[in-house]
Amino acid sequence: MDGRQWLDGYQHRLADLTSRADRARVVLAGVEGTAASADGAVTVTVxxxxxxxxxxxxxxxxxxTRVQLAALVVETAARAQAEVDRLVAEAVAPLLEA
Structure with missing residues (x-):
């Protein structure tokens, strides 16, 4: 492989990575995770x-009670965070592909 072929290949890979990064950026801009408690008392979006x-x-x-409500909010927020983590991982997965 000569220098020109290498440079062409490098530019192609760079353009592909830039395109995938742009797509991930768009997806990440709108990512939110939402979860509701089993009883429907609390819904949290993070x-x-x-x-x-x-x-x-x-x-x-x-x-x-206040203690029950606080615990339910924290638990539900943790599940919403798990959802947003999953969505972020899906969005950046194409960047990690070879």
């Missing part, structure tokens, strides 16, 4: 990194 985007408390949440 951004990548765990930032809380939305917290919805249904009527059912008024029946819980």
């Amino acid at each position: 951004a990548p990194g765990g930032a809380l985007r939305r917290l919805e408390l249904a009527e059912r949440s008024a029946e819980l």
